[in-house]
Amino acid sequence: MFRLFQKLHTPKPLTFQLLFPPSPKCCFLLFENSLQFHSNSSYHCDPLLSTLLLALKSSSSVTCCRVIHARVIKSLDYRDGFIGDQLVSSYLNMGSTPDAQKLFDEMPHKDSVSWNNLVSGFSKRGDLGNCLSVFSTLRSEMALELNELTLISVISACAFAKARDEGWYLHCCSVKLGMELEVKVVNALINMYGKFGCAGSAFKLFWAMPEQNMVSWNSMVAVWTQNGIHNEAVNYFIMMRVNGLFPDEATMLSLLQACENLPLGRLVEAIHCVIFTCGLNENITIATTLLNLYSKLGRLSASHKVFEEISKPDKVALTAMLAGYAMHGQGKEAIEFFERTVREGMEPDHVTFTHLLSACSHSGLVNEGKYYFQIMSDVYRVQPQLDHYSCMVDLLGRCGLLSDAHQLIKNMPLEPNSGVWGALLGACRVYRNIDLGKEAAENLIALNPSDPRNYIMLSNIYSAAGLWSDASKVRALMKTKVLTRNPGCSFIEHGNKIHRFVVDDYSHPDSDKIHKKLEDLMRKIQEVGFVSETESILHDVDEEVKTDMINKHSEKIALAYGLLVSSADMPLVIIKNLRICRDCHNTAKFVSMIEKRMIIIRDSKRFHHFGDGLCSCGRESGLYSSVVDALLDLLSQKDFKKLQERVKPQTRTRNKEQGTRKNYQIH
Template sequence: MPVKDLVSWNSLISGFSKLGDVGKSLNAFCRMRSDLDLEPNEVTFISIISACTDMGAIDEGNCTHGFALRVGFLLETKVVNALINMYGKFGHLNLACRLFEAMPTPNLVSWNSVVSVHVQNGFSDEAMDLFKSMRRAGVKPDQATMVTLLQGCADLGVGKLADAVHGLIVSCGLISDITIATVLLSVYAKSGRLHASYEVFGEMKNPDRIAWTAMLAGYAVHGYGRDAIEFFDLMVKKGVEPDHVTFTHLLSACSHSGLIKEAKIYFKIMFSVYGVEPRMDHYSCMVDLLGRAGHLKAARVLIESMPMEPNSGIWGALLNACRIYGNIELGKEVAERLFALDPSDSRNYIMLSNIYSSAGQWRDASKVRALMKERSLMRNPGCSFIEHGNKIYRFVVGDQSHPNSEKIFMKLEELIEKIQKAGYVPETEFVLHNVDEEVKQDMISKHSEKLAIAFGLLVIGADRPLIITKNLRICGDCHSTAKFVSLVEKRTIIIRDMKRFHHFTDGLCSCGDYWSVPTLHPRSCLMTRT
């Protein structure tokens, strides 16, 4: 080009930015200023900041911020919005907040940006407070605001808050927005209210593939494999073409329900019929399904047949199967692979230690724990959460921090006594410590799920289910306890662990004990006692 004006240079800088090439964006910027002495405008800065954000180039982002400050562009709202987003993505929430607070008149994008970066960084409660301030400032929310708020609701797990946001969406006339409705149904599914998810889906006029897949994911995480298959068939009949994400959730639903035959069929036809190449997630679902069903050899053969190198998720699924079925030899081999792939993931060390402990190989278990200590790896402590009165209560094992802990423990003792009369026997094999049986029973009786159940029975009305969230997998004894409590107390208990939901009603769990060590179902125990 014989003549290159500012628009020409901005187009070049923007092109490099969209490719994620920070170096070429900055190089073009420097040439623009040195060769032709052209001064940048807000478009120039936004392009460079976007490139820095996408590529995680914090030093270059700081330099761009400094230059924008020097030439007076921090008075441009769009530039500041881009910087807020950049610092939020980098985890520098304090810098993002300082930029926002210094703005004389933040616009809708400014508010959306600062609310979003709080949610992204795990401060969803502060994000909700900021949204209230935004409303008080007279700024009307849009689609982006609502999507961010719903993501915050999912993180907080507060059911009443999700209902409130749902009401706001309706009052703002945004419920017909397909993106908002899809996120809303996902939030309801993640909070244990699958019926509410289906109601939202049913109100959609023309749900797209993402909406269908989100609903399918809800069925999967709740363990309703048969329903997921029926829903998938309906989706195909409606002319909606499934993609790789759809098949990931479909196979996951089969895995959560132990539907081996069905999963094998869908894994085969996903490419032959629908043209979807199997990806890592699909193989992970199949390995998990085969492993949990006890087909460890078949799972290993499938891994060896993969066209790509298996990742830690694949090997982790097989290691967990080795833990369930006590396969020490294969477990040790798989654990060594995981230690090489991801030496900082404490879960793999814990699983191998548990395999050894379950087999009574205390010395080997101790060696694994010593290796964890040597590598400064910490075990993530188990905790359970339950909502009451617009507040989330957190419990850990043996927790006595609650003001009413004395009443909670009394209720728990009363529950254990009642369920023991119904046939419950503490499953102390889940206490993987070399201690006396009496000590094991005491340790297992104070797990966080049990404390949350006792608290819920004390404060939540009999007409409402107890909805509990666990940050780790629910142990077999807590699973058995929840079944018995649902029977003797005539209450529905819903526990979401890190993998799926368990719906306990009348002594039964929706997972059919597929995700725990099989035990006698409470009603069969009652019949035996009778």
């Protein structure tokens, strides 16, 4: 292209734009090959300069900007406001505030565009101090009239910094300047009040507007979502459609975020249809968000379908799909997906490996987890971070390898955080290792003394071991620190409503039917070998009382309700705000077997898919629980051999350079 360029006597601006992309590298080459055209150019705006200014917008190099700036001053001697504004904007976009301020101060002619450009640049950087300083200068010293662009930029900076006092001051300024009804200004104020958590103020501003535009409606949907009033976000979306407005990317992203806290499958399906109707299904950001939402609702097959419909998935979409497999304990599927995407050219990063190791952990794939933990640094040059160590401790702990998990923590090159110690503490509770559990809890409390979960976990370990006095001391310490945690509750969707249950809940209109169904379920599963794990009740009471208490957990009540009201061919999806206890976990396994139903329970950590008496979480790996023993007792010898063949670990060979996955050691 340069040979063709050099043959042109006086290239026109369009020639530059067609021959050269606006990149910094291209600009430097142009400088070296086209200085002879500067003095001969008959155009008011040099064609090279136009390309240079475009290149700065796509550059993140301050050095590049300084070189171009120097060339402009030295060789071209352009000092007019337009070029100065472009250079100031470029410096601010790159975060070089001193260079931008110095150039702005040296500009001989500054108009309202120049000042707006400076304020806007500070606003985009979140630099509230400089924004307010320039705004005050404009109001008090300069003869220039303030316009709405200046005010909007400063309001946006206040919203970003969550500076309430300054925000209220700017709202007053908008009234004094007569801009309180300007649509763009009001939209900025609505967004600002939403960031402040003042949804009521945003509401009043919105309905006081003489006319709302698309940005106004989007701002209100975002305000309700940000402030946790998710039903209103959906209602405003519906009102927006009634008013004849079609949603755009901003609308759908806010709405999908609201739906994460409204676990209504039919609502998400309806929004998915709207996305198709409005032609937004090709938007990769929306598709990735929708994919992630379906995963969180327990509908992994729908997530996979959304992913397959993305024409060119990027790394974010690939990682989201991998996270879905991990969340649902689909370890083998996650590994297959990872291997396929790597073959197709994806470069895995630390986030990718976090989800992959999490998938191995939730599926009990010890050897595979060790293998990928090793090759992430040996093959892919990704150094393990705290999240990766946390996943490995969780993996080893789930399978009862507590000494290995503890040794891994001791050998870590990084200082263990709460995620690492928390993974060990959870395993110590399951396998009743008091010494390690106490060490983990003490480290957790030292790292975060205000988190009640750490004290509760330590108290539970003592209680499970029968050390009631030690447990009481921990509980007393919690009371002195005034630490409480949210009560456990379970949610299930039916009839386009979310039904909420707590422990020993009798508030539902159908409570009598629900508890009768629960009693029938418990009797049936006990007949086929279920034994309540009363160790989950950490109170010093009689065994009979413990059994009665444990049978009234919220997830059991939600399960009984779901079986009462749902059709037999539909999976039950229950959401629990805390970790599911072992007894409820085992109950769900037995119920899935006798009722021949797919049961999906999402707790605070992951999804559990129950079917045919088994769970996807891999809790059967390592040490067999009493429930698995009872199930095996029901199998014939022939069936037992088949089961052994099914669960027997297999060696998967990759190639000679990478070795095998079986019994891979962690160094």
